[in-house]
Amino acid sequence: MPDYRDFDSLNVLTIIEGTLVNESPLRIGVGGEPPLGSSVDMVMYRVNGSPCIPGSSLKGALRSLAESLAKSKGIAVHDPWDDDAAKKEEEGGDFCAICGIFGNTRLSSHVRIYDSTPKDPRETKTFYKYGIAIDRDFGSVRSGLGPFVEEFVEPGVKWHFRMDILNIEVLPEPKEGDLRASIIKELLKMMREPGLQVGARKSVGAGLIKLKEAKWRTYRLENGRLKLSCEGALYE
Numbered sequence: 001m002p003d004y005r006d007f008d009s010l011n012v013l014t015i016i017e018g019t020l021v022n023e024s025p026l027r028i029g030v031g032g033e034p035p036l037g038s039s040v041d042m043v044m045y046r047v048n049g050s051p052c053i054p055g056s057s058l059k060g061a062l063r064s065l066a067e068s069l070a071k072s073k074g075i076a077v078h079d080p081w082d083d084d085a086a087k088k089e090e091e092g093g094d095f096c097a098i099c100g101i102f103g104n105t106r107l108s109s110h111v112r113i114y115d116s117t118p119k120d121p122r123e124t125k126t127f128y129k130y131g132i133a134i135d136r137d138f139g140s141v142r143s144g145l146g147p148f149v150e151e152f153v154e155p156g157v158k159w160h161f162r163m164d165i166l167n168i169e170v171l172p173e174p175k176e177g178d179l180r181a182s183i184i185k186e187l188l189k190m191m192r193e194p195g196l197q198v199g200a201r202k203s204v205g206a207g208l209i210k211l212k213e214a215k216w217r218t219y220r221l222e223n224g225r226l227k228l229s230c231e232g233a234l235y236e
Contacts, residue, residue, distance in 0.1 A: 010167065
């Protein structure tokens with residue numbers, strides 16, 4: 001496996017910007033206790049008062065999908081928090097392709113995924129859904145836990161999307177021999193169809209988002225400066 005510790009220089013940078021749409025209700029909670037005075041047990045994560053899809057949630061979902069793709073190709077994958085595996089890769093200078101994209105405890109990430117905010121916050125509506133906790137052993141309502149209330153974003157919201165790819169040649173075509181590039185290209189295809197699930201309640205279909213439209217720009221280092229090399233639409 002190659003050594004991906006190439007952060008001492010920036011040779012190629014690809015920026016992808018587009019529009020995400022959640023095709024099913026979406027909930028990404030704030031975690032912990034609800035805000036003081038809230039009538040909802042599990043509120044939607046917000047920034048400046050508007051619902052937001054954290055870049056960390058998108059990145060985590062993409063990493064999980066990338067791991068599944070790698071395993072289907074017979075590529076060994078380890079947990080990103082497996083520090084023993086990460087240390088072994090660091091000592092040998094040979095990192096797996098997934099860590100070469102998303103990083104691990106000893107290697108920085110080659111992708112940056114930004115928080116996604118609504119394109120029209122005024123038209124971004126939420127609704128409340130009541131639920132109950134079911135005891136897995138008895139198949140009945142769990143004793144001592146009453147109904148709870150969750151907040152979801154309604155389907156059909158358009159979100160800003162931006163992803164930066166550092167020192168991996170993906171577009172216009174993946175660099176031959178770089179497994180990371182082909183994996184990222186496949187991820188981008190899958191973000192369009194069948195889509196990507198983020199947030200809570202994925203097992204009942206919530207959180208399905210799709211990248212409806214996107215444009216890319218690739219910059220290369222020339223004479224010590226990054227210059228636009230090529231650009232285009234992601235889905236043509």
